[in-house]
Amino acid sequence: MGALLRDALVIARKDLALEVRTKTGLVSALVFTALVLTVFNFGRDPTAVAALDLAPSILWVTFTFAAVLSLNRAFQLELENQALEGLLVSPIDRRSLYLGKLFANLVFVGLVEAVGLPLFALFFNVPILHVLLPLAALIAVATVGFVAVGTLLSALVIRVRFAELMLPVLLLPFLIPPLVGAVQVTSRLLAGRPLSEVSGWLRLLLAYDIVFVSLAGLLFPATVDE
């Protein structure tokens, strides 16, 4: 178990180092997030629909779009110079490779969300400070689930024609449970309702995380091994 995590962290560190040195991916994802939020602002009639009514959907649709776009990169960058083959022949467990990619993706998407959330509060004038801690926890729980599925599916599509289009088509049905759950819990949080009202949703989100992280870890070797 220790070696599994240690190797995973090495992979994650490698990916993040690449990201920090080029910065293109991260900066594009951040600009994309800011742009989607602005577009949403013009997509509603401010006199007819209150910002708070739409806010949870806007936040989560933005996060999922940004995540879907960023996930493509994780395995795409390993195609250059057959880097993936290099990783596969190195003496590490396949599950470490998956976990490492998952960690790196989580950090990447987490950073985008960390910048997106204050921007969202600013643009739509939504007070979030009083629920910041539970909101951050909710974002973390929902993100783990869909990034776990997305990381595996992105490994499936790298060698496929139209990978950029294929990933969202395959991934979006999988985003329904975490997306709907996150929107429901966010709207209750922003409305100042007690968390006990949404315990069903929280359990659903946690169950989704557990089932899909373990299933992805189990199936990842079958995706990369010839």
Add this chain to the structure above:
Amino acid sequence: MTLKTRGRAITLLGLLLLGIVYVRAIWFTPVERLQGGAQKIFYVHVPAAWSTMLAFSLVGLASILYLLMKDDRYDRFAAASAEVGTAFACVMLTTGPLWAKPIWGTWWTWDARLTSTLFLFFLFIGYLLLRGAIPEAGTRARYSAVLGIFGAALVPFIHLTVYLFRTLHPQPIVLKPSAPSLPGEMLATLLFSFLTFTVLYVGFVTQRYAMGAGDDHVG
């Protein structure tokens, strides 16, 4: 008899039985008191839904078996079953709204069962797209098996999601269909139709499976 002709024979039998289903449904079953003629679509809709679920569950099962045994026949079966299931899903998703418009007053409602089958349909469109986009047979089989298993795990979550969504926001349904005691002729016709659609499923899958075997020889 080759597999292909056997599949064709089973399909012909299924089509013949389907003719009998129509005749029975139109002339030999009573008209439902509240729904009138619209109710008769159930003899097609419900069995089509049954065949869809059967097809998609078997895709999940065949995917698991493929990853365990690495036998190409499971993959070919999964491919055939997914295609046939998608066709039955189209029948289900078109006959449903045809019935819902006069009875519920709306073509579509985001009811738990409707939503989960719709997403199941999207999932399998994605599955078939992925299969179509990978030229190499071994890779295609592995990737689609992984997606098939993932899809099978997703279905209960989608169902639970929509269920929770609906219980938090209850919406009145114009008329809820419930038939606590189905008259004998209706039940017999429905059961007969289940049998018919199962025969059709077997016939279609057998033919598609035989075609898949041919593909590999050519490719």
